[in-house]
Amino acid sequence: MLRFTIHRILHVIPTLIIISVISFFIIQLPPGDFLTTQVAALEAQGESIDPAQLDALRVRYGIDDPFWIQYWKWISNILLHGDFGLSFQFQRPVIDLITERLPLTILLGVATLLFTWAIALPAGIYSAIKQHSAADYTISVVGFIALAVPNFLAALVLAYIGFAYFGQSVGGLFSPEYVNAPWSLAKVGDLLEHLWIPVLVIGLAGTAGIIRTMRANMLDELYKPYVTTARAKGLPEGRNIRKYPLRIALNPFISTVGWSIPSIFDGEVIVATVLALGTTGPLLLAALKSQDMFLAGGIILIIAVLTVVGTLISDLLLAAVDPRVRFGKA
Numbered sequence: 001m002l003r004f005t006i007h008r009i010l011h012v013i014p015t016l017i018i019i020s021v022i023s024f025f026i027i028q029l030p031p032g033d034f035l036t037t038q039v040a041a042l043e044a045q046g047e048s049i050d051p052a053q054l055d056a057l058r059v060r061y062g063i064d065d066p067f068w069i070q071y072w073k074w075i076s077n078i079l080l081h082g083d084f085g086l087s088f089q090f091q092r093p094v095i096d097l098i099t100e101r102l103p104l105t106i107l108l109g110v111a112t113l114l115f116t117w118a119i120a121l122p123a124g125i126y127s128a129i130k131q132h133s134a135a136d137y138t139i140s141v142v143g144f145i146a147l148a149v150p151n152f153l154a155a156l157v158l159a160y161i162g163f164a165y166f167g168q169s170v171g172g173l174f175s176p177e178y179v180n181a182p183w184s185l186a187k188v189g190d191l192l193e194h195l196w197i198p199v200l201v202i203g204l205a206g207t208a209g210i211i212r213t214m215r216a217n218m219l220d221e222l223y224k225p226y227v228t229t230a231r232a233k234g235l236p237e238g239r240n241i242r243k244y245p246l247r248i249a250l251n252p253f254i255s256t257v258g259w260s261i262p263s264i265f266d267g268e269v270i271v272a273t274v275l276a277l278g279t280t281g282p283l284l285l286a287a288l289k290s291q292d293m294f295l296a297g298g299i300i301l302i303i304a305v306l307t308v309v310g311t312l313i314s315d316l317l318l319a320a321v322d323p324r325v326r327f328g329k330a
Helices: 002-027 032-045 051-061 069-082 094-129 134-148 150-168 185-222 224-232 237-243 245-249 251-266 269-274 280-290 293-323
Strands: none
Touching: 002 293, 032 293, 051 150, 051 293, 069 237, 069 280, 094 251, 094 293, 134 185, 150 251, 150 293, 185 224, 185 245, 224 293, 237 245, 237 251, 245 251, 251 293, 269 280, 280 293
16 A cells, blocks of 8 residues: 555656646747737727836746746745735735635635535435435436536526525625624624535535436445355345445546645636626636736646645555455555
């Protein structure tokens, strides 16, 4: 197991380096930069900016420097000082903008993840055990509908239901009177009242997908000889399912559980924008639209690093529960 762990960690280091280069490169692919975007916006409003001032800003931010120089300044500041740079759009440190939205982003991501797994895994297991029953068909139909309905449409519908029937404010995770209020039990309660809509919307498609995957995995294992043998020896059905087919059917979820870590950080960008949630998703979208390269690059880099680290965690968990992985050629 130690050899397997070291082997995986050694793969992580070059992967992170390549990801950082690609992330910074992708951000600079659109033509122009933040300053040209701002100039175009000012000209559309009938205003203008002094060319000398524009040139001074280009020199200050190093926008005209070659790509590798810009990348080296950016990544070296991150590695040596933890400095993700200054947001052009907000004129504030990138790390401050991210940490402000991080608590609500993590809360929404963890709540969605728990909701998804708590509903999807039991439903998928039950649907497989009761194959071709009314319950199986009902779960399948509901799952297909959840997969077919766009998240932004479900967000709009649920926001209307929350406003029309529950008297909740439309958009955001707080009522207007609690947005800038200090934290208290009343504010926490207001947050929980608003949290169910984004959790339900973001969790719908994920829940439906996990149900279908879990059902297929269970059906693959339920009728294999080792399960039939255990049943023939008199092992109770519930214990038989928990001890044998369920353990094997969970392997795909263990191998991908680490991928949930970046989703906790970035959230659902479209849903968060539609519902005006104070998470990092709308912040990333605003940074990409304005070509705020340090803000967008910082968020994308963090998501990429969390994806690699999450994959490493998944590999180690899968190797721990399935000896075939750590003793194989991989």
